[in-house]
Amino acid sequence: MFDLDRMITAFDNGLRTVFAPAHSARAVPGDAVNDAEMTPSERGHAAALMRVNHTGEICAQALYQGQALTARNVEARDALEHAAAEETDHLAWTAQRIDELGGRASLLNPLWYAGSFALGAAAGLLGDKWNLGFLAETERQVEGHLEGHLDRLPPQDEKSRAIVNEMKVDEARHAHSAVDHGAAELPEPVKAAMKLGSSIMTRTAYWI
Numbered sequence: 603m604f605d606l607d608r609m610i611t612a613f614d615n616g617l618r619t620v621f622a623p624a625h626s627a628r629a630v631p632g633d634a635v636n637d638a639e640m641t642p643s644e645r646g647h648a649a650a651l652m653r654v655n656h657t658g659e660i661c662a663q664a665l666y667q668g669q670a671l672t673a674r675n676v677e678a679r680d681a682l683e684h685a686a687a688e689e690t691d692h693l694a695w696t697a698q699r700i701d702e703l704g705g706r707a708s709l710l711n712p713l714w715y716a717g718s719f720a721l722g723a724a725a726g727l728l729g730d731k732w733n734l735g736f737l738a739e740t741e742r743q744v745e746g747h748l749e750g751h752l753d754r755l756p757p758q759d760e761k762s763r764a765i766v767n768e769m770k771v772d773e774a775r776h777a778h779s780a781v782d783h784g785a786a787e788l789p790e791p792v793k794a795a796m797k798l799g800s801s802i803m804t805r806t807a808y809w810i
Contacts, residue, residue, distance in 0.1 A: 619663045620715050624693035631695065632764025637702065644756040649705025650808045651751050652762055655769070656696035657708045657807040658744060661718040662689045665740060668722025669733050678730040681783050682737060685776045692772070695765045702761070708807045734785035739793055741777035743800055745770050 640648065666686035673679040700707060708714065725736040748770045755762050788796075 615667050616664065616715055616719065619660060619667075619693070620712050624690050624697060626691040626694035627687075628691050630698055630765070631768040632761040635760050635764060637761055638756075638758035640756055640759065644759070645703050646705070647754075648756055648759050648762050649700055649703035651755060652696050652699045652703065652765075653705055653708055654804050654807045655748070655751065655766065656693065656700060657711060657714055657803065658747070659689050659692045659696060660708075660711050661714050661803065662686070662740070662744070663693065664715040664718035665722035665725075666737070668719040668724075669726045669737065672723050672726025673730055673733055674726075675730040677783055678734055681734065681779055685737065685741075685779070688772050688776070692769050695769070699762055699765055709810055710806065714803060714807075731784050731786040732788070734780040734783050735788045738777045738780035738785040739788050739796060741773045741780070743793075743796060745773040745777070747800065747804065748773065 663686055666682045666689065670679050670682040670686065673682060697707065722736075726733045748766050751766055752763060755766070
C-alpha cells in the first residue's frame, strides 16, 4: 500500500518541478565565465541543446520521484532521493542558461514529467535491485548523451560547457551509487527501449 503522505509529497514535487523555478544549492558552473560572442544561429542551437538537457532533468526528477515512491528498501529510497536533489541543481543551471541564451523551456514538460513518473513508479514496483538498476542505466545513458552535447555545442560556449561537464560528473556518481546499493544489470532489450525513448524525447525537445 502506498504511503498517502509520500504520495502527496510526490504530487507537490511534481508541480514544483514543472511549474516553479528551481533553486540550486550549489554555485552555477561557469557563472563567472564571460559569455562568448556567438551568431544568432549558434545561440539558438546552444539554447535548443540546453532545452533538451533541461527536459532531461525534468524527466530525471519524475523518474526518481516515482521510483522513490514505490521503493521498498530505505537505503534504495535514500539513494533515489539524493539523486533527485542533485538533479534539482541541474534544473536550475539549465534553466538559467536557457534564459541567458534567449531560449525557452520545452512546451511539453508536463507531458514528459507525467510519463517519466509513471515509468519510475513501475520500475520501483519490480523490486529494489531492478529499481536501482534502472537508475544506474538511466544515468549511464544520460552521461553519454551529455558527452554528445559537448561535441555539438558551439566551441566558444564555455558557459554551457561548464554546466554540461559538471552534470556529467554528477550522473556518473549517481550511477556508481546505484551499483553500490545493489543495482541489477538490466536486460539488453530494456536498455534498447530506454535509448529509443530517450531519442524520441531529445529530438522532440530540441524543437518544441
